[in-house]
Amino acid sequence: MKIRIHHAALTLTVALATTPALGGDKPAFELALDIDQDGTMDRAVVMQDDGAPADLYIYLATEKPDPSRKPDFVKKALTEDRILDLEAKGKGSLAITSCFGCGAIKSTEDTLIIVHRRGQFMVGGYRRYWDWNTHKSDGTVETTVGDCDINYLTGKGKASKDLEDGKPVKGSFKPVPLKDWSYEKRPEACDF
Template identity: 35%
Template sequence: MRTAFRIALVLLAMPAIPTIAAAATKNEVLYQTSLDIDRDGNSDKAALVLVGPGRTDFHELTRDRYGLSENERVDLYIYLGKGGENADLRQKPDFIKQQVADPERVPWVQPLEVSKSGSLLISAAHQWGASHDWTEILTVIYRNGEPVVAGFTMGWSWNSLLADDTFETREGECDVNFMTGKGTLTKDVDKPQPIKVVFKPVKLTDWTSANIPKACDSWQSQDDG
């Protein structure tokens, strides 16, 4: 009994052991692309990195989109001057933005793209093929040595079942240019209407879903005509 009591005391004095879930967390490159994001004439690498417990079917799910599971998030890594290489997570990136897509709003992450002007486009969607779905796109550029959100675009589709058992589809788009400070809201086939707010660029490090203009979520109140 004394021996058992001593063992118990030793165990109580030991530091807490990390949980299995925390120990199993790992990073994997989900999508990557090359671009000259800082406009210095050298190719850079941007990568979306999946952070979570890991999936055995990971590589089978990433071709067109990836649905984040519970306890997973996606971070943005930027490696300056390394656009000709695959992203190597053993190397420290020049920039990291944790949870670049809000899994509560848009859990379906899509491949990175580069705009015609050379900006980085980060896309994620709410649902696929559902009655109410939307896609959000962040336009990211470099200013004063760091990434900033230069634009936000949100496109949506709202399908409603009518009394005669037919469906009515309503679509729209909210588009904000943080560099010019202007934005527009389009509902159905109407002409784009200006959003009466003056916008300012947001550092990517500071970006959260709280920065999304309220007008971009107004489409969810479909009774406003």
């Protein structure tokens, strides 16, 4: 129930946040934030055609993206899932939320937290929620729900399955350079 309400709220947010960017004809999300914490606003732009992977562009020290200016950082194919939202978090971090299924019988929602540390864009955190229903041959439905929350900056994480309270995940986690990130690098605790 909690997950479905969350999906509905994010769907409304997406409808309000979609704006064209960079003079292109693709749907985009834009967000101004001070990601490198230098006192000057930066801009994050996500471009995604229907059914295509999402690309992330980061422009440092710019109030408004200029179509002729090259971005300071580009991550192609950040995710193949549909982007729902961009959000500025504390200490200059950027949260990018995407979904697969988006509230359907089989759905997941992922949030990637991006930070800028020591001159490099890093994955500072990763959260995942899932609500997965499998129809079995005997006519029953097997439901798997759960979530994980990994903080690469503190090295800690927690995960829960079947609506139990989250439990600490064994191991320690280190920030991953964003240029090297892929969803195959997510911790095992975030698989179901």
